Structure formats: structure tokens, C-alpha cells
Amino acid sequence: MSNLYDLGALEAHRGINQGDFTAEEYVxxxxxxxxxxxxxxxxxxxxxKENALDDAREIDKKIRTKEDAGSLAGVTVGIKDNISTxxxxxxxxxxxxxxxxxxxxxxxxxxxxxxxxxxxxxLNLDExxxxxxxxxxxxxxxxxxxNLDYVPGGSSGGSGAAVSSRExxxxxxxxxxxSIRCPASFCSVVGLKPTYGSVSRFGLISxxxxxxxxxxxxxxxxxxxxxxxxxxxxxxxxNTCFLSRSNVPYLHIKQERAPSSIAIVKELIDGCDxxxxxxxxxALDKFKEFGWECTEISLKSVNYALPSYYTIAMAEAxxxxxxxxxxxxxxxxxVEGFEWNTYISNVRxxxxxxxxxxxxxxxxxxxxxxYSKYYLKARQxxxxxxxxxxxxxxxxxxxxxxxxxxxxxxIGEKIDDPLKMYLMDVxxxxxxxxxxPAISIPAGHSNGLPIGLxxxxxxxxxxxxxxxxxxxxxxxxxxxxxxx
Amino acid sequence: xxxxxxxxxxxxxxxxxxxxxEEEIETFHHQLDxxxxxxxxxxxxxxxxxxxxxxxxxxxxxxxxxxxEFTRDLIPKSSLAQEGYVKGPKxx
Numbered sequence: 001m002s003n004l005y006d007l008g009a010l011e012a013h014r015g016i017n018q019g020d021f022t023a024e025e026y027v028x029x030x031x032x033x034x035x036x037x038x039x040x041x042x043x044x045x046x047x048x049k050e051n052a053l054d055d056a057r058e059i060d061k062k063i064r065t066k067e068d069a070g071s072l073a074g075v076t077v078g079i080k081d082n083i084s085t086x087x088x089x090x091x092x093x094x095x096x097x098x099x100x101x102x103x104x105x106x107x108x109x110x111x112x113x114x115x116x117x118x119x120x121x122x123l124n125l126d127e128x129x130x131x132x133x134x135x136x137x138x139x140x141x142x143x144x145x146x147n148l149d150y151v152p153g154g155s156s157g158g159s160g161a162a163v164s165s166r167e168x169x170x171x172x173x174x175x176x177x178x179s180i181r182c183p184a185s186f187c188s189v190v191g192l193k194p195t196y197g198s199v200s201r202f203g204l205i206s207x208x209x210x211x212x213x214x215x216x217x218x219x220x221x222x223x224x225x226x227x228x229x230x231x232x233x234x235x236x237x238x239n240t241c242f243l244s245r246s247n248v249p250y251l252h253i254k255q256e257r258a259p260s261s262i263a264i265v266k267e268l269i270d271g272c273d274x275x276x277x278x279x280x281x282x283a284l285d286k287f288k289e290f291g292w293e294c295t296e297i298s299l300k301s302v303n304y305a306l307p308s309y310y311t312i313a314m315a316e317a318x319x320x321x322x323x324x325x326x327x328x329x330x331x332x333x334x335v336e337g338f339e340w341n342t343y344i345s346n347v348r349x350x351x352x353x354x355x356x357x358x359x360x361x362x363x364x365x366x367x368x369x370x371y372s373k374y375y376l377k378a379r380q381x382x383x384x385x386x387x388x389x390x391x392x393x394x395x396x397x398x399x400x401x402x403x404x405x406x407x408x409x410x411i412g413e414k415i416d417d418p419l420k421m422y423l424m425d426v427x428x429x430x431x432x433x434x435x436x437p438a439i440s441i442p443a444g445h446s447n448g449l450p451i452g453l454x455x456x457x458x459x460x461x462x463x464x465x466x467x468x469x470x471x472x473x474x475x476x477x478x479x480x481x482x483x484x
Numbered sequence: 485x486x487x488x489x490x491x492x493x494x495x496x497x498x499x500x501x502x503x504x505x506e507e508e509i510e511t512f513h514h515q516l517d518x519x520x521x522x523x524x525x526x527x528x529x530x531x532x533x534x535x536x537x538x539x540x541x542x543x544x545x546x547x548x549x550x551x552x553e554f555t556r557d558l559i560p561k562s563s564l565a566q567e568g569y570v571k572g573p574k575x576x
Contacts, residue, residue, distance in 0.1 A: 099562075307523040318500060327572050332563040335573040341501065343573035349503040356502055357512060361519055363500045364488065377526045380534040419518045 004029035005166045006481075009075045009223040012169055013116075016074040017063060023056035023074030023118070030076045030120060034167045037484045042142050043152075043162035045081045046089050046122040052076065055118045062116075070116025072230060077112055078168035080159050081122040082129055083214065084203035085109055088119070092205055093137035094127045095350045100329045106203020107238070108172060108214050108231045115230040120168050123158030127352045128321065129174055129207045131155050132182055132424050133414070136354040141411050144186060146450055146482050150408045153186030155179040159217045160187035166481050170223050172231075174204055176212040177309055178403075178428025181440035184217050185403035185452025188442045188480055190469065191217045192224050195459045196435030197242050199228075200235035208316035209240075211309070211432040219480040221441070221470045225251045228462065249463055257467045259291040260397040267302040268401030268427045268454075275446035276402045283443045283453050284400065286475050287468070297392060297399075301385040302430065308385070309429035310422055311365050311378035318362025321355065324348065357418060386434040393436075393458035398468055401427050403440040403452035431456050439465040442478035450478075486517040487524070 004026050007015065016023050031049055038044060062069040079085055082092045084102035086109075091097045109119065126136040134142040134157025142157040144150040145165040152161040156173030160183025163171050173180040175193040184191025192215045199214050206212070216227035233248045235241045264284060269277050284294050326333055326347035333347050351359070365374040392399060405427055414420050431438035436459055443453035453472070457464040488496075490513055497504040504512065556568040564571045 304526065304529055307525050310519070311523050311526065322501075327562065327564055327570060328559075329562050335564060335571060338573045340573050340575050344501045345498070345503045348501050349505075351502065353508075356504075356508070357515060357519075359500050359502060360493070360496045360512065361516055363496050364516070364520065365523070367496075367499075374523060374526055377529065377531050378523075380531045381526065381529060384534060418515050419522060422519070422522075 003033075005033040007169070008220050009072060009169050009218065009226050012075050013071065013073055016059065017069070019063070023059040023063075024053060026074050027052050027056040027076060027118060027120070030168060037165060038167065040143060040148055040484060041145055041161050041165050041167065042140060043123055043158040043165065043167055044078070044121045045091055045093060045124050045139050045158070048088055048119050048121045051088075052118050052120050059116055059118070070114065071226065072112060073116030075117050076120040076169045077117045078120055078123045078159060078162045078171040079109060080125050080156050080171070080173045082125060082174060082205045083109060083172060084205070085119060085122065088122060090122065090205070091138075092128045093125050093139055094352065094355070095138050095331055096324045096326065096348075097329065098138070098331050102203070104203065107200035107235045109203065111231050112227075117230070123156070123162055123171060125158055126155035127355050128205070128317075129155040129176055129179055129212070130317065130354050130358055132178070132421055133411075134158065134183070135411060135415050136352055138352060143411070144408050145484055146188065146448060147408070149410055150449065151186065151411050153183035153404070153408065156217065157183045160184055160189060160191070163187070163189050163217050163219055164481055165484055170216055170218045170227050172214055173217050174212055174214050175432065176208050177313060177425045177432050180215045180217060181403045181428050181438060181452065181454060182425075184440040186408040186450060188445070188450035188478060189217055189219055190221055190224050190439065190441055191215065192228065192439045192462070192465065193431055193437060194228065194232060194462060195437045197240050198232045198248060198460060198462070200238040200241045202235055202237035206320045208313040209320070210316060211313060221466060221473050222253055224439075225253060225466055249460060251463055251466055253470050254467055257471055259293070260464065260468065261293040261295070261395070262287055262398045262400050262468070263295045263297040263392060263396040265302065265399055265401050266296055266298045272402050272405035273407055275407060276405060276451050279444035279446070279451045280400070280402050280453055283472060283476065286472060290471065295396065299388055299392070301381060301388050304381045305385055305429055305433060306423065306426050308378040308381040309425070309433055311374045312382065314358045314362035315366050315375050316362070318359045318366065321351070321359055354418065382433045385430065389430065389434045389436060390458065393461075397457065397464050399456040401454055403427060403454040407446055407449045407451065427454060435459060437462045437465055439469050441469040441472055442480065443472070443476065444478060486513070487520045488513065488516050
């Protein structure tokens, strides 16, 4: 170990608890790292330097007085900037919320703090989580640590890049159609989208309520387990978070794993970049070496998944974002000279281009005459897809495929073609539509660019994902952090 | 012919309360048309005997909103906030 900022969550926590170094020394190490490389990566929107140092001193005090400092004591966590943080700006990377300071913590933030974690800052994203590259941020794009000219994925691009570049120990992202797994894949780190309903969304600024979940992005599977055990479980403030905390499966890293059955989904691997498919098949061979049974299957409803996903997501976006009128909070824009509707129409033209496109399409598919043609049909297809996936989970433990069908690409390369961007989400949206858990784990590199493998399991079967991801992590040693 | 005309796009802007410039109308017109043509594949799917599953129903069955006691400090620090009130645009 050469620098404190290299440490994972468990190592940092252990070092602080054992007195090898203080929480303050650890946080200083992270801050110095941020000051040195943030100008190149641009992962953060807001830094929380002074508060983080104060929190670290509190942790050190607890450790000195032998108080329980928590399972994440001293661990620095970056929070995607669409998750509410008490007293710390939460902008959603939008002009519409550029001055918004939440009066409360999201449940996930509160739980991390209760476990001793230290919020180091708020991380960049595509505006309101709408995008797959983090180029649609009002604060400018985040750069992929593996090649600074390339996109880090999105929408939680800041969360992926900050963890990969060791600007924070772990981070939280949100995943509506792949927004945790895509940056995890593009930045060579581990990202978990939990089962819908296992992690509270209270305090997450909604984009598409029926699809999105908050989840961890970390450098190791072990750190994902630690963060998940801290944040998951019932929250009375989120009625869709229905499992009581005592019923949420406690995740752990097993030393012995029984062979499982894996099915590779033909439709997910057909048509993807040859370097990506080679890497996925090579990873499958590793599972086979351990006696795992691997089968190829076809899912007939996959071809309708992406149009269903975008119909539902955009419909929910148009409804959720209707609340932003710039009156209670927002940017400075005087009301004089406007009547109600023209004022709101004028200020709302300050949404970014991608947000406007999604609101407009959402309004279209919910319009009279189109509701049953698009929105209702998309919901029916979501039910069919879910049934088809569940019937496969009765036969196989896990479904597998690439996380992204393409390698990371240059910043600006696809930004003028929104449909081309949407098509990249083809492999990740299944888990959101069906509400099932999915993990992206580094599987290889091609020309220095990371490739992620995606595993999906039945509802609340996160442990199966952890078992498989942990096995793969042990047998293929894929670098998580480049030199910058 | 496209699925969304420029006039329909202007109307969508109005019902969404978003002012669209002529330049945006020109750009969005093509982009929205491409996307709606893409999702139009949904029409080819026969959903006559398909029902919504448990989760779909569950999502619609949320708790009632509960009120909390109002205090003036709940008013955000908006540039339109004055002396514990928020000044809005005129209604008529």
C-alpha cells in the first residue's frame, strides 16, 4: 500500500479502527487526491471539504473514547447529485435546481452517516439522470479516468469516475435504465442495481419512480456488500420499499461457493462490439472451469424492452418534472412582467436539451389517443417481460450478458444523435423493467478501455450476484484504477 | 410524412410549459420523430390477452400524503421569497 487513498472501504475502516491512521489523516489523503486530479476528471459538482474534516474528527474522538463508530467509520462516500443531502447543494446537474439546498437527508445518506461514513461531496450526472454519458450535465462532462478524452458512462458518471480515480472510497448512484451499471462498466469498477423495493428512494429526486433504485459503486465486490448492508431495508417514508429491515437478506462474501447455473441471453450478446463479446465468452469459460453450468437462451420479449422502457421512463419524467416551476427554489428570474403560465414556460426553457426532449415525448405518449397505443402497451409488455424473466429464474440462477454493447467512446462522438444513445441501454433496461437486481463487474479491457459483465438474478437474490461476482473477481485480476 | 408535425410539437411545448425556440422546433422535430418511430414498434405487439401483473398494481397503491405542521422556515431561500412569503407571477 502506497497511499491511504488507495484503500477500499473495509481496509480504511480497519486501519482507522485499529489506530494505524486517523480518520482525519485518511480524509486529508482523499482531499489531496481530489485537489491533484479533479481538474482532469471533473467528477464532482460540490465538495464538502470542511464538513468532511469535522466529521472525521468526530469519528476519531469516538474511537479514542472506545465508542462504536460504525461499520463504515471514516469511509469517504461520494453522493450522486440527485440524492438529497441536508445543508449541501443538490442540483441534479440542472440550472433549475442550481441553488437548491435540501432541508433533510435522503434515507440512504442518513443510514450511511449512521454507520460512520463521511460525505466527501456531490457527484456529476446527466441532468436529472437522463443520459448514458454524463455529457448532459449543466456543469460539463466528466472524463473517463482510463482515457480522459472518453466518456465515463452515465448517468452516474461522476460516481463511477470518482471511485475509479480514487477520489472517494465508495459512491452512491441511481439506476433508472442502467445508470449505475453503465459507468461501472465504462470505468472498470463494480456497480449494483438492487431489487426494486430493497433500498429506499426517499430523498432521491425522482425521474421515473417505477424504474429507479439507488445503489453502490465500489472498487471491490466486498465494498458493495458493506454499503448494501448499510443502506437496504424498509423505510416508512417510501411505500415501495416494503421489506422490513430484518427480512432483507444480509449479504456476505462466501469462502465456499456451490456451482450455479448461468444462462447467457442470446439477444444481449448478438450485435455487440466483437471485443465485448470475446471478453464475455472468456469470462463464461472461467465459470465453466469451476463447474458452473452455462446455457444459451433466447428471450422473446427482449426486442420490445427498449421501446417499452423509453415510453414508461419518458412518461414518468414528464409527470415528475412538471413540479419544477422555479418559484419555491431555482435560479434568479424575476416574476415582474409575466403571468403565471408564461413565467413557468419561460423558466422551464432552461432545462437542458435532453430533459426537454424526454418531457416532450413523455407528454406525447400520455396524450389522449396515444395513451393506450404507447403507454398502456409498454406497461403490459413490462409485465410480460417480468413473467418471462421469472420463469427463467426458476431454471437458472443467473442470466448473463455484457453490461454495455459497446466500448467507451470519445466525448462528443454521439451527442448529436439521441436515438443512437438510447439504443446503448439495450442490455441494462431489462433489470429496471422487471425490478430485479443486476450487477456489473469488470471483465477485461480492450485497447485500454474497460469492459463490464452484467449478471442478473431473481428478486431479492442479490447474494447470488455477489457469489458470482466475487468468484469472477478472484479468478480474473482486472485493474480498477488507472494512473492519472 | 413524420409522426409529429411542427404544430404538434409547439402544442406539446405548451402543455409541457416549455417555451421552444424556432431553432429547437427545427432540431427536436426530427429527433422526436426518430424516437417516436422507434417506439412505434410497440403497436406490432398483440397485447389483447395480456394483463398487468402484481407489481404494476402495487405501484398504483401508495400511501396517502400526510400533512406536517407548517412553519415559515420551511419556505426555501428562493430569490422570490420575501418576509416569510413567496412572491409568484400574477394569475390573471
